[in-house]
Amino acid sequence: MxxxxxxxxxxxxxxxxxxxxxxxxxxxxxxxxxxxxxxxxxxxCLPTSLTAGQQRSATLRFSIHVATHSEPPHLVIRTLRALLDQDWPSGGYEIIVMDNNTADPALWKPVATFCAAHPCRITFLHRMGVRGAKAGALNIALAHTRANATHVVTVDADYVVHRDFLSRAAEALHRTGADYVQFPQSYVATTTTAPGVDAELEEYFRTNAAAADEAEAVLLTGTLCVISKTALVSVGGWSGATTTEDADLGVRLCHAGFAGRFINQIVGKGLLPLSLRDLEKQRYRWCSGNVQTLLLHGRKILTPAGNFNLHKRLVILTQLTxxxxxxxxxxxxxxxxxxxxxxxxxxxxxxxxxxxxxxxxxxxxxxxxxxxxxxxxxxxxxxxxxxxxxxxxxxxxxxxxxxxxxxxxxxxxxxxxxxxxxxxxxxxxxxxxxxxxxxxxxxxxxxxxxxxxxxxxxxxxxxxxxxxxxxxxxxxxxxxxxxxx
Structure with a gap:
């Protein structure tokens, strides 16, 4: 380096x-x-290469992973309440909260107390010394996932999902036959305040993710993604090799032959970065992490060594850049x-x-x-x-x-x-x-x-x-x- x-x-x-x-x-x-x-x-100008959707006969069972680090506890609890209130059968999904490296008990103990009130539905994990940032936390959650879970769902700590989120995810998986699906990120209270910031962030999904959908090579964006547990485990889980562990996982899933689709439906909303400085930090991580991912997997993406057709190579390249x-x-x-x-x-x-x-x-x-x-x-x-x-x-x-x-x-x-x-x-x-x-x-x-x-x-x-x-x-x-x- x-x-x-x-x-x-x-x-x-x-x-x-x-x-x-x-x-x-x-x-x-x-x-x-x-x-x-x-x-x-x-x-x-490239022809769409979508495969026909395949109806899955197996019952879908979701394991929802919420990775947290020094988050305001009331925001996390609000997120968990929305997840508990899904119109999906309560026995058909679990929630795992993985709090990593939060030193202040005032931030993680209220969440732990809330989770303890729902012992059969939420598992709360608190670990210090976790390596790999969010990727490391998600891998710990993956290790605690129920054996009968069919899909892993990631939700950011500030996202309040709609009541039909899991139902829509199941419908999308059945309709497309995809191994993983990505819903767009969306934000609360942007209609009258900061609509331009919202539109700037939305441009990625409306342009890059939508184009990648036609090649079944959508890269993950960290939250509101639903991934086949079999696919996730087969590629080795999450990796902390880059600061955008989601994009890195998307490239590895595509290279392994798994199909990823973008589902253009708003299923939950989170918070915008609350200042220009925070927005800049977020953009710095997204941009630098995607460049890291491109450098790490460049040989697979840009040369015949990779298991990609031309369409997949191009849409992966446009997403990472x-x-x-x-x-x-x-x-x-x-x-x-x-x-x-x-x-x-x-x-x-x-x-x-x-x-x-x-x-x-x-x-x-x-x-x-x-x-x-x-x-x-x-x-x-x-x-x-x-x-x-x-x-x-x-x-x-x-x-x-x-x-x-x-x-x-x-x-x-x-x-x-x-x-x-x-x-x-x-x-x-x-x-x-x-x-x-x-x-x-x-x-x-x-x-x-x-x-x-x-x-x-x-x-x-x-x-x-x-x-x-x-x-x-x-x-x-x-x-x-x-x-x-």
Missing amino acids: KLRLVAICGILILSAAVPTVGMIVCAAIVAIQAALMALRPIIA SWFSLALVPFALLTVWLLTGHGHTVAAMLAAGAILLSLADIASRVVARGMRDGQALPVILNALACRVALAPQSAKATFDALAGCRLKFVVTDKSGGKGAGSLPICHLMVFLTALLLLLGGHPTEPLIRAALLTLLLPLPAALLTDKSLRAYRAAIAPPLTEVSA
Whole structure:
């Protein structure tokens, strides 16, 4: 890992010092960006490869796993109450709460007390020293799953599922014959507050997951997924090798020949990240973890060594690169070249082109999806602002993962008290750098000017997104402070 970081940093230093080398690097980045942008229309032209659904005769028995770490106890209890109130026979499912590495008894003991009141229906486990973050916790839950369970269901600690969740899951499994199904993530109270943030997050499911459904190669997204226990065990369970254990499992399931489908039905809702800082941490983990997964399984996905047809390879690649961004490198190189008087070179033009291409990719995806879904113009613009505000973190996450930096699993704060505060410093740094280069560097090329103007956008976009999340946090304040009995 350290060798990879040293090598990449060495290439960047050489690129900055020798514009010819930098030109090659920027040309490669532009080519990669263009290729990834071209994948979506190519996939849309591929024939659907769905197999006929097979009715399963066996009775489905679910084991619902709720992994928790330092969660507000009233939120977890609210989630458990919804799971207890399913219209599925009580003997046909169990609930396992796996609390890992929560040191404060005030956070896990109320949950343990609630679970103890339902001894035949909920199993509560509390473990310290668990390795592998959420993957490690889910593997412990898997080890405690009833022998007769047919499917494992994962539900995040803040998600309140609908009463017919298990019935819908059973219907989807019967109808599709899939080995695992993924329902979309959805969020409470976003209609009037933070609809743009909700729309930005929803774009992944409406675009990438929907396209992957047609190839039966949907990657898991952590919550509201239902997996055949046989399939899960056969691929070795969950892995903590990356910070997106869900996407990693999805790749391994697909490679083993199991079929995964996306079921576009809202079956439960959770909480949005409660601040811009929390939203950024979440996006950093998603992006860096997916890049880690791509590097880990790249040989299977991109070469004949993998057990995938072309359709599966392409949709898996688009899912893992949903938030992929190489913009950090051209931004750094363009800054150096403008400061050292090389702003007129072909290399600088290519760097500017790469930055503009990143913005074009963001705008085309968010705006096109919003228009197809008939979203109001203010919602589309707010969704676009949210994606632009998160662009610096996506760029940093991509670079860190490619460079082999050590990545840590970070749980999204749901208490509402840790993430609020001033804007991240990176937005201000990017804004000031671009502004100084525009005013002091006097670039004459329109392409470079346009790129620098593009780099001014994340800061105002972050201010707008932060305002939306503040309104969201205020709107759901009662549920956050509610104490459950």
